[in-house]
Amino acid sequence: MPNTSDSLPADRTQPAPGRAFGHSFWMLNSIEMFERLAYYGIRSVVPIYVMQATEPGGLHLTAVDKGVIYMWWAIVQSWLPMFTGGIADRYGYKRVLAGAIITNAIGYVMMAYLHGYYGFFSGILVLATGTAFFKPALQGSIAQKLTKQNASMGWGVFYWVVNVGAVMAPIFATIILGRPHSAEGWENLFLASAIYTAMNLLLLLTFKDVPSGADKSLGVVKVFWVTVENIWPYWFRGGRFVWERGVPGLVLFAGGLGVLILKPFESGLNIALCGGVPFAVGLGLLTWFRDGRFTWQLRLPAFILIMSCFWMMMFQLWDLHPNFIEDWIDSSMVAAQLPIDSWREYGDRGLLRVPQQILLNLNAFLIVLLVVPISYFVRKMRTLTAMLIGMTVATIGILVAGLTGNGWVLLLGVVFFSLGEMLTGPKKNQYLGLIAPPGKKGLYLGYVNIPIGIGVGFGSLIAGHVYDRYGEKATLSLRHLGTNTQLVSRAARSTDWSDTLHVIPELAGIDRSEAFSRVCQELRQDPAKGADILYRAFRYDRGQVENLCLQYLALDDQFSEEVRAGLAKALQEIEDDPDAKALEEKLSNGKTSLDSIGVAQFVHLLPDALGRKRVEVFDIVRENINRGVSKTDRRQDSEIIDALWQRFRNDPQTLNNLALEFLAQNTAQVADAAAGLTFKDPVKEMEKKVGIGRTKSFAALSAAMGATDAEIAEALGSFGPAGDTPDERAYGYIIDRPHRRSIAIARKDWSKDLVLLRRLIRPDPEALRVVLAEIDEETKLDKIIAWFKDLFGLSEEAGESTEEGVNYKRLAGKQDLIHKALDAKDWTDSHEEAAMLLGLNPYEARAIVAAEVNQSAQAVTKLLWDEYHPQYFVWLPFAAIGVIAAIALAIFGQMAKKWADMNA
Numbered sequence: 086m087p088n089t090s091d092s093l094p095a096d097r098t099q100p101a102p103g104r105a106f107g108h109s110f111w112m113l114n115s116i117e118m119f120e121r122l123a124y125y126g127i128r129s130v131v132p133i134y135v136m137q138a139t140e141p142g143g144l145h146l147t148a149v150d151k152g153v154i155y156m157w158w159a160i161v162q163s164w165l166p167m168f169t170g171g172i173a174d175r176y177g178y179k180r181v182l183a184g185a186i187i188t189n190a191i192g193y194v195m196m197a198y199l200h201g202y203y204g205f206f207s208g209i210l211v212l213a214t215g216t217a218f219f220k221p222a223l224q225g226s227i228a229q230k231l232t233k234q235n236a237s238m239g240w241g242v243f244y245w246v247v248n249v250g251a252v253m254a255p256i257f258a259t260i261i262l263g264r265p266h267s268a269e270g271w272e273n274l275f276l277a278s279a280i281y282t283a284m285n286l287l288l289l290l291t292f293k294d295v296p297s298g299a300d301k302s303l304g305v306v307k308v309f310w311v312t313v314e315n316i317w318p319y320w321f322r323g324g325r326f327v328w329e330r331g332v333p334g335l336v337l338f339a340g341g342l343g344v345l346i347l348k349p350f351e352s353g354l355n356i357a358l359c360g361g362v363p364f365a366v367g368l369g370l371l372t373w374f375r376d377g378r379f380t381w382q383l384r385l386p387a388f389i390l391i392m393s394c395f396w397m398m399m400f401q402l403w404d405l406h407p408n409f410i411e412d413w414i415d416s417s418m419v420a421a422q423l424p425i426d427s428w429r430e431y432g433d434r435g436l437l438r439v440p441q442q443i444l445l446n447l448n449a450f451l452i453v454l455l456v457v458p459i460s461y462f463v464r465k466m467r468t469l470t471a472m473l474i475g476m477t478v479a480t481i482g483i484l485v486a487g488l489t490g491n492g493w494v495l496l497l498g499v500v501f502f503s504l505g506e507m508l509t510g511p512k513k514n515q516y517l518g519l520i521a522p523p524g525k526k527g528l529y530l531g532y533v534n535i536p537i538g539i540g541v542g543f544g545s546l547i548a549g550h551v552y553d554r555y556g557e558k559a560t561l562s563l564r565h566l567g568t569n570t571q572l573v574s575r576a577a578r579s580t581d582w583s584d585t586l587h588v589i590p591e592l593a594g595i596d597r598s599e600a601f602s603r604v605c606q607e608l609r610q611d612p613a614k615g616a617d618i619l620y621r622a623f624r625y626d627r628g629q630v631e632n633l634c635l636q637y638l639a640l641d642d643q644f645s646e647e648v649r650a651g652l653a654k655a656l657q658e659i660e661d662d663p664d665a666k667a668l669e670e671k672l673s674n675g676k677t678s679l680d681s682i683g684v685a686q687f688v689h690l691l692p693d694a695l696g697r698k699r700v701e702v703f704d705i706v707r708e709n710i711n712r713g714v715s716k717t718d719r720r721q722d723s724e725i726i727d728a729l730w731q732r733f734r735n736d737p738q739t740l741n742n743l744a745l746e747f748l749a750q751n752t753a754q755v756a757d758a759a760a761g762l763t764f765k766d767p768v769k770e771m772e773k774k775v776g777i778g779r780t781k782s783f784a785a786l787s788a789a790m791g792a793t794d795a796e797i798a799e800a801l802g803s804f805g806p807a808g809d810t811p812d813e814r815a816y817g818y819i820i821d822r823p824h825r826r827s828i829a830i831a832r833k834d835w836s837k838d839l840v841l842l843r844r845l846i847r848p849d850p851e852a853l854r855v856v857l858a859e860i861d862e863e864t865k866l867d868k869i870i871a872w873f874k875d876l877f878g879l880s881e882e883a884g885e886s887t888e889e890g891v892n893y894k895r896l897a898g899k900q901d902l903i904h905k906a907l908d909a910k911d912w913t914d915s916h917e918e919a920a921m922l923l924g925l926n927p928y929e930a931r932a933i934v935a936a937e938v939n940q941s942a943q944a945v946t947k948l949l950w951d952e953y954h955p956q957y958f959v960w961l962p963f964a965a966i967g968v969i970a971a972i973a974l975a976i977f978g979q980m981a982k983k984w985a986d987m988n989a
Contacts (some may be wrong), residue, residue: 108240109292113227114246116182116285120219121250122257123281125191125449129255129442130262132407134271135205138559139411139778141434141832142268142700145780146202148408148557152549153406154202156542158209163538165217173222179294181222188215192280197275200698220534226294237459245456245511251449255442264430264831268700334370337363387977389536392611394970395476395509396540398483398548398963402502403445404541405548406486409959410441412558413950416492419444426901431824433783434942439492447496453505459507469978476974479505480967487960490950544963555958560768561949562782565615567767572789574760577775579788579932582746583628584699585776587689589745592775593754597686600744601737607752617742620734623677625726632742633729634702635691639684641709644695647797649679651694652687685738707837722838722919749776750928789941790936800938805913812927813916815934820912820919822937829922830904835897843893845907847916852910857890859902 134143136151146154173181192212201210224243231239261277262270341364410416417436420429432438463471486498553560566572582589590597603614623629639648649672656669671677684691692699703722710728711719719727725923733739749755764770772778777785792800801814809817819825835842846852896902912919923930936942950956 086849086894096793104295110227110231112288112292113223114243116288117223117243118246118250119281119285119288120186120189120223122254123189123278124216125251125254126258126261126278126281127193127196128403130258130407131443132404133266133441136557137408137411137781138557139729141266142271142698143266144202144205147549147779148553148560149549150202152546152553154206154209155545157206157547158213158542159545160398160538161210162213162216163534163541165214165928166221166534169218169221173218173225176820177294178222178226179217179289182226183286183289185215185217185219185222186289188212189219190282191215193275193279193282197272197279200701238457238464242457244460245453246447247585248456249453252446252453255440255446256448258442259440260427264427265828267832268698269704269834271935283705287459330370334367337367337370339367341365341367359412364524377823387973389539391970391973391977392536393540394966394973395479397481397544398540398967398970399502399506399509400541400544401548401960401963402448402483402486402499404545405552406445407441408552409487410444410495412556413490413946413955414438414441414444414492414495415490416444416495419492419496420554431828434946435822435824435937435940436943437824444492444495445499447499448503448506451500452507455504456507459504463508467978469877469974469981473971473974474976475505475508475510476967476971477505478502479509480964480971481505481752483960483967484964487964488956490956498738514928540896548963551959555953556955557779558946558949558955559779559782561953561955562786562945563767563771563777563779565952566771566777566782566786566789567884570760570762573762573771573775574756575789576777576785577759578756579929579935580749580775580777580781580785581777581929582749583626583632583742584689585778586742586745588776589749589755592758593748594758595748595754597741597745600748601740604744604747607748616735616740619740619747620730622747622928623743623926624730625920625924626746626926626929629743629746629926630726630729630924631699631702632685632688633733633739634706635688635695635699635769636733636736636739637706637729638697638702638709639691639697640680640691641707645679647696648684648691648694649675651696652679652690655687655690655694672887683736683738685736685742686731688742701778721840722834723844733795746926747928750926750932783942783945784936787945788932789935790945790948791941792933796938797931797934801934809916812930815927815930816916816919817912818934818938819923819925819930820915823908825923825933825937826907827904829924830907831900833922835900835903836894839893841918841921842897843888844904845910845915845922846891846893846896849910849915852906853891855906855909856896856902859899859905860890872890873976 132151133140135154136146136148137143138145169181189212192208192215194208195208196205199205219262227239227243257277258274261274319574333400341360344360344363411432414440415434415436420437420439423429423439428439428443429437430440482498482500482502482505484498485501486495489495489498566576587597589595590600595603600617601612601619604619605612608615608618610618638644640820653669653672656665656672659665668677668682672682692702696786697705703725706729707720707722707725710725714720759775764774764776771782798811804821805814807815820829833841846856920927920930925933
């Protein structure tokens, strides 16, 4: 793992006799370890949270959005230390460290609770700001404890300690996130990082501050201006700040920066023109000093540029490869050899895999294991020579890891990359440290972050555009769908329409208000019978249950005014629709109630109106219903779902919602209409025209390329008793697939649905036997502890009755045991329970069967890999950058032999 702010050796004072580094050195390293534990706890997995299309509870932003966020993350975190380093020197390292730790903790909390692009982005910027203060202060403290004689080993030890935190972080993150991930898991992870960070406040109390040697008489403004003047020492000589140029420059600089951060335009060219140009011009005016003399000084800028290119390539392993692994790498062979079950999970192809953060954690593990001995063995090697070897080996590693879909080959690439990093990272720190003047350690620690800001920042932006266009499996699935109208037709029948119901009327050419009557005609049933059929079909459909939750919240007094304002704003943005304009005016003026307008028809607008994600709404409803209710009287999830249907099942607009999805999934109307569509840009048009966006594209393509109706009938015909209907057999077929069952079980918070847990376990002799056998194997100590907890009311299980020897509240907390029990369960006569657990309607279940019968998810992944070659388009450009950087460093190294001050 990289240490994202470089480090330098410091003054030449000798340590106390008999002590290699001293107590403060080790305490500072411990603080760094906890900070890295928090930082890499999210950094190792947050690429998935930000943009992975299939990530439960994720933000589902695009690769371009992620690139912009990561660019500013790197720039703020790397360039701000050019100013904060001087502040750390002036005001004391411990004081600045305390403020930075608090700021970082706030950033993590913001990420936990502020969802969406701007909320998450603001949390990232706060975290980056805190880290920008933290790094110079901490590393400046460490730098003062090292001498020229022990600098190489000292920074090797520091790099080792950094990676101890980096090794532990992904392991903890994997445990906290759980399997599969959830919105609650992500929130817990961000809060855990905040707690790790806050622990450093206690460690600060264990040692005295380390003197920086800087002038303590300067005020904060003077420190700032001295810092500004020192930013340009290699280019400008003398000069004074010019207000008539500086003030307009500051305005342009700030305005351009604001445009770049807020990203109001999707086009990269527009961002460059509207934000980049004012930013650059403003910076030029701001730093155009009167009477200053500009001189070319190419040696340091050349080194910075070379290192910028290396960082641009290097950081893609941690920032881009997580998404690449999720999309393309088959690590099932690695998973089969792992001894730790928590390091295995099922992916979107139905294969057992190793989480990407565990695979990439080999990098940090190797550094912990080898960086100290390698630093020792190369201590006498010429610095630039070691760096050249490191760059070359790291570039080979990026190529090996990037051009493969095989998990073992990926790990080989990580080995090469790690060896290269161990040579380049510490030696680069040592090289820059040898030319740093004494007395300004924190300041120069800030300066050496320039190449990180350039390389990582602009590398992230480039990676975002490259991966969005050529690498993401979700977008490539949309592109492939757009090439074949028959695929679009089949995908339209298989996709989950619950969050895009508003697309169906225009696509199928029907009036939304007539959807229910159309279904009654299709089924040849009267309205009462038709409503009952729809209710039974969609009763356990997770998407439609979320729609009911949105309706419930919209009509609740706690949220109604918020929804009214949000709906009015959304309707105002709908063009060429007089009805929408009229309703918007009534809502704005308070002339109509939400109950009277039939909020179900606006269910697609309600998440934005509420400021909540769809995946969160059921949890909010549960909390709302159970607020103020005793633990014993709280409603379970199954009961809440029943109550929601009881309230809304006969609502006319709710029936139209169910009817629209029925027409899309169980008739030919929508499929035939979709077959006649054409797409100029499927990635942008598919969701608007047929409701298939990035989050659904791969599953939709897999179902569209799945088994034929005849193959499905044959597969289901041999599955289950002869009297079962095809719908019942579909549920049985799916629940019999280990990966589908495992994901469905892991998704449940069983403590909140004991009703379903009992219903699954109690009637089945084998499932009950597994649970009872496990209970019998509990140790006496476990039983004694549980008895005391029950006696004193210290656990939620206190007072809970035992049924047939099973305490279901206690069982709900044993996810592994539930897995074992439901693996042993006979599902033959449990189709309704399977439907409840899976959260599918029968038409979605049939689409999943189509994909499972011929394992089309694996076939589609191979098809996209072979046809669109993401491995080449994504990784060859970055490998080329690494090659160019290595060649440039070789030339630089030969020239540096002539420069006494640069020949380290």
